[in-house]
Amino acid sequence: MKKVTVVSSCFNEVENLEQLWERIKAVFAKHPEYGFELIIADNYSTDGSRDLLRKMAAKDKRLKVILNSNNFGHIRSPYNAFLQADGDAVIIMCSDLQEPPEMIERFLEEWEKGTKVVCAVKPESKESPLMFMVRRFYYWLIGKVSDTPQLHNFTGFGLYDKQFVEAIKRFHEPYPYFRGLVAEIGFSRVEVPFIQEKRRFGRSKNNFFTLYDLAMTGFVNHTKLPLRLAVFCGFVLAFLSLLAAFGYLVYKLLYWDTFQLGLAPLVIGLFFFSAVQLIFIGILGEYIGAIWTQVKNKPLAIEEEKINFDK
Known part of the structure; x- marks a missing residue:
């Protein structure tokens, strides 16, 4: 009997946990040919989820x-929990029920055809239209600049064969961009579309800072283009500044008594170049921060208690 491990994580999702477990059990009740388990990692919830x-x-x-x-x-x-899965296939999903557990049946169908990675992509979503548009733009942008082709509208929800799980363990990532690793590692892959549901209970734990952190992690881990763009912009701006200086010099020589430079061009130029410098210093800081994270090599998580794991 093949074993399927479902992996999820939660933080203050007490209203969703029972329904998540019941819906997963209902799916596998239709497929008794599989053994299954759910590993769920609680990220120090304070709403009663742990009890x-x-x-x-x-x-x-x-x-x-x-x-x-x-x-x-x-x-x-969630990545720490994923690495502890030992099933023949591992399914990753969120605990907020925006990713329907009923998709598991489709994942298993594709897996039985020999597909190593089944990715659930969301060409449509019932979330805020503005947020969905921002996400689509981000996927498009990182797909253009990444060293490896990236999956669009993909958050990690999907099925992964044991061979893929063994491959990802070789990366030793202390702060992984999981969806980028999926694209980088490869294997035979199929994309299954679904419509992301609205959250029924609780509130999303994502905010501007967590989304920005995830977005920059993707850029830092999978492209060097921002660093090279800084060098390119430096050369271009230096060349344009030299041309402007030469033009002012010629104009002053031709109209020595009447031409006045004024302070406005100097002030505007100063603030413009300062802004460009700060932007690229920030980009450089993101890469240095990523190196710092790799060097520190902290554990993914410290586990206070584990339940129903073999000794």
Whole structure:
């Protein structure tokens, strides 16, 4: 019997956890040919999620729970749980039910055809139209500048064969951009479209800073273009400044008594070049920060308690 491991993580999702587990069980009840389990990592919830997970795990040994000792973020905690999955196939999904567990059936169909990676992409979404448009623009932009072709409208929701899981363990990423790793590692892959549902309970834990962090992690990990763009802009701006200086010199020589430079061009030029410098210093800082993260090599998460894992 093939074993399928579903991996999820949560932070203050007490209203969604039971429904998530019941819907996953309902899917596999239709497919008794598979053994299955759910690994869910709690990122130090404060709304009762941890107590609920303990009760649920006590009733069913197929539910494995990792209780983190602190909130280790939306990148490190789920990745830590993913690396502990030992199924023949591993499915990643969020616990907020915006990614429907019923998609698992389609994943299994594609997997049985020999596909190693099944990616759920969302060409449509019931979230805010403005936010969805921003996300689409980001996927388009990183796809243009990345060293490897990236998946569009993909968040990591999908199925991964055990061979892929073994391959990703060789990367030793302390702060991974998972969807970029999926594109970089390769293997036979198929994209399955779905419509992302609205969140029914609770509030999204993502904000501007978490989304910005994820976006910059993608850029830093998969392209050097911003660094090279800084050098290119430096040469171009230096050349344009030289041309402007030469033009002013010629104009002053021709109209020595009447031509006045004024302060406006100097002030505008000073602020413009200062802004450009700050932007590229910030970009350079992002790459230095990524190096700093790699050098420190912190553990992905510290686990306070593990339930239903083999000793």
